[in-house]
Amino acid sequence: MLRAFLSGLSAYRRVPGTLLRHGLWPYQFAPALISLLLGAGLFAACWLGAGAVHGWLDSLIELRSAWLDRAFSLGMTALAFLALITAFVFLHKHLALIILSPLLGKIAEETVKAVKGPAFARSELSFAQSLARSTGVNLRYIFREILATLGFLLCGLIPVVGSLVSAAGLFIIQSKYLGYGLMDFPLEHRGFDVKRSDEFVRRHRALSTGLGAGYLLLMMIPFIGWMFAPTFGTVAGTLKALEHLENESGNGVIS
Secondary structure (H helix, E strand, O other), rough: OOHHHHHHHHHHHHHHHHHHHHOOHOOHHHHHHHHHHHHHHHHHHHHHHHOOOOOOHHOOOOOHHHHHHHHHHHHHHHHHHHHHHHHHHHHHHHHHHOOHHHHHHHHHHHHHHHHHHHHHHOOOOOHHHHHHHHHHHHHHHHHHHHHHHHHHHOOOOOHHHHHHEEEEEEHHHHHHHHHHHHHHHHHHHHHOHHHHHHHHHHHHHHHHHHHHHHHHHHHHHOOOHHHHHHHHHHHHHHHHHHHHHHHHHHHOOOO
């Protein structure tokens, strides 16, 4: 599993070379600009929201012991920071993958054509179809993701150890569900319906989690990461999906 996870994570190193070699950079700029504007707006909203909640909680509870009150205040600060990052990434990834789905689908299609030839891309979805499919994919597990996210955020209330467990758990959960959306774009153009796409990603869960982790690491880079995480993630997901489609087709798993 670790090997598959690292394979998904390392796929991002191949993206710049693939874009340059096949002249795919022009397809990056429109979704990158939209993603940047979305990221800036969401970050400002999440920053204001987290600050307001932190201030309210800090003023609501005042402990008699000075060191306990200070420890509680530090815990609330750490929790507010985790909540800020989690809310930003959660909202950005789902909205970006839905809003940009027609453009990201086009990037996946052009990547498939460049790497494997035009005949390999079997299906072309309309703007409305791509938007509807991406919305369905992102909503498929959204409630499970929210519940898991809330559980790990509550762990952050425990000083030091809880914050570490919360941060690690949130990173894994976000990566897991994000990877599915990234691998679905090339699968939709291969003719997979949502059910078959889900089955494919489940067989390669560690790989898709690695892809999601690479996306999240890019998102940690302000502005530049916000711009290119969706497009780079789509190309990385396409490259890895193509590898495994080819392997499974050769083994008689996929026809």
